[in-house]
Amino acid sequence: MTTPDTALPEHALRPAYRDGNVLRWLAAYTLSLVGDSVYFVALSWSAQKAADAAAVGFVMAAGALPRALLMLGGGVVADRLNPRRVILGSDTLRCLLILTVAAVIALTAPALWILVALALVFGAVDALFVPAIGALPPRITSPDQLARVTGLRSLSMRLSLIAGPPIGGLAMTIGGTSATFATAGLLFAASLPLLLTVRIPHPESRSPQTPKHASPRQDLVDGLHYIRRHPFIGPLLAASATCELGLTGIFNVGIVLLNAERGWGPTGYGWIVSSFGAGAAASAALLAIAGWLPRAGLILTAALMVGCAGAATIALADTIALAAVLAAVIGLSAGTFGSLNNALVQSASDPAYLGRVTSVIMLITVGIAPLSYPIVGTAIAAFGTAPVFAACSGFAALGAVVGLASHSVRQAQLPRSRTGDPLRQQGALPREP
CATH class of the missing domain: 1.20.1250.20 (MFS general substrate transporter like domains)
Known part of the structure; x- marks a missing residue:
């Protein structure tokens, strides 16, 4: 039954x-x-x-x-x-x-x-x-x-x-x-x-490296050590954190101030935000339909670099149309980076650590990234949009450097085979730390 x-x-x-x-x-x-x-x-x-x-x-x-x-x-x-x-x-x-x-x-x-x-x-x-x-x-x-x-x-x-x-x-x-x-x-x-009605299996939820009667604090420390030691997940989360800190502030604060600086009004802001959303949705649809992309590690780092270049360039746009096109490119690139990053991290994670890995990802997004908002706003007030967008984009691009510096990330592949251990066969998982 x-x-x-x-x-x-x-x-x-x-x-x-x-x-x-x-x-x-x-x-x-x-x-x-x-x-x-x-x-x-x-x-x-x-x-x-x-x-x-x-x-x-x-x-x-x-x-x-x-x-x-x-x-x-x-x-x-x-x-x-x-x-x-x-x-x-x-x-x-x-x-x-x-x-x-x-x-x-x-x-x-x-x-x-x-x-x-x-x-x-x-x-x-x-x-x-x-x-x-x-x-x-x-x-x-x-x-x-x-x-x-x-x-x-x-x-x-x-x-x-x-x-x-x-x-x-x-x-x-x-x-x-x-x-x-x-x-x-x-x-x-x-x-x-x-x-x-969602059916899930009953895998062992505790890692064999963790004592059976470990305290919640020990579990937390063990999870953070797992992420830090992992040759694949650690660099990907570091790249994600760098990207979020660099780009989130200019998307959520900087675009508003850029729109005000150019005098484009609510219509211009709406076009830019909608174009970004359309680009991100297109990247999600592509991944949902294709189900697999070759050399995923290299693609995500390349997508991040393209997104950073677009973010630096959008501050130089002098028309709504050009800004909207660049926003679509940024959305497509950022969506590709984020989706591939999440897919690769979840593929590589030991099931016993999935909750803690996910919590770190979400902490980066909802806890750390918003700290950049007042910094971006203050910097734009002092220096203008173009230099701040360029500086933030350059910082975010360091995430791609972190990814490229990791051999495991460069060689990362999305799992494809349905036989045996697909992750090991396709190289999506490095050896456990």
């Missing part, structure tokens, strides 16, 4: 986009991401109504702080426990939390203290959910399909960014703050039945 936790051997015979198990996970993940987008619309709008513009930043920072501080601990929990249970538990908590706040706000005004408390608790629960959901793809598909799943996941993220804010805005217009929070909660609730 098949149970939800039983891995079916025939799933390895289907491409990911025809695997019902993968598609159920993808649908649940998409609903959850759209729910996140609606939640952030409700939270920021409620904060603005409850106090003033400064309160929006305060409330959003309140949610980001526990997410960043607890993310590594969430990775330990995902590895110590069944990731599916962690996902179901944390998603249920998020659903109940948001629906409860929606009911409270329906009866009272959205007081600032309620929103701060909500942001803190939601951020803490999210620190459990994110590493667990990121550790799941290698457990629900065969290694040769990981690239496709990564591409599908990237498409899901793009879809959520497109669909979430309009849904949140419509709910806010029709029913107000309470209805918007309720919409987010219902989206989380809709993902739960799908997650319940």
Whole structure:
């Protein structure tokens, strides 16, 4: 008799986009991401109504702080426990939390203290959910399909960014703050039945190098040592961190200031952001359809270099059309780098460490990269957009240098064979440290 936790051997015979198990996970993940987008619309709008513009930043920072501080601990929990249970538990908590706040706000005004408390608790629960959901793809598909799943996941993220804010805005217009929070909660609730039907195997979740009764702190230290010692994962995460620190600030802050400097207005900003999103979505679709690219390690480093060159050049664009084209190139390159990086890291990771590896990746994205925002803004105010964009792009390009300096990264291949140990046969995995 098949149970939800039983891995079916025939799933390895289907491409990911025809695997019902993968598609159920993808649908649940998409609903959850759209729910996140609606939640952030409700939270920021409620904060603005409850106090003033400064309160929006305060409330959003309140949610980001526990997410960043607890993310590594969430990775330990995902590895110590069944990731599916962690996902179901944390998603249920998020659903109940948001629906409860929606009911409270329906009866009272959205007081600032309620929103701060909500942001803190939601951020803490999210620190459990994110590493667990990121550790799941290698457990629900065969290694040769990981690239496709990564591409599908990237498409899901793009879809959520497109669909979430309009849904949140419509709910806010029709029913107000309470209805918007309720919409987010219902989206989380809709993902739960799908997650319940996702089947995963029961691999041993503890590495043989880790004592059986190790403490959570020992597990965390062991995971960080694993990443540092690994000849393949360590350089890739270092390249990713360098890329995020260099480019995230100019994309999220610098583009706004560049648009203001050129006087292009909201239309120009919209074209640039949309073009970037279209390029990133195209790279995700390419990977989802192709499922495999040759010399993936070299392609991702080349894509990063192209993206850095485009980021440095966009500050010199004197027309919206040229800026939009460069933004599309940057999006395509950045999407290719990110998707291949994630696919290769998940292919190379020991399943016992997937949660902790994912938590480090997410900590880089949500905890470390935003630290560049005030630096970029201050630097542009002092020196202008062109030199700051060039400097940040040059720093990000060091990530490609880190990748090229690693023999394991240069030789990296996405798994392709379905027989034996595909990762070892195709060279995607270096020898374990």
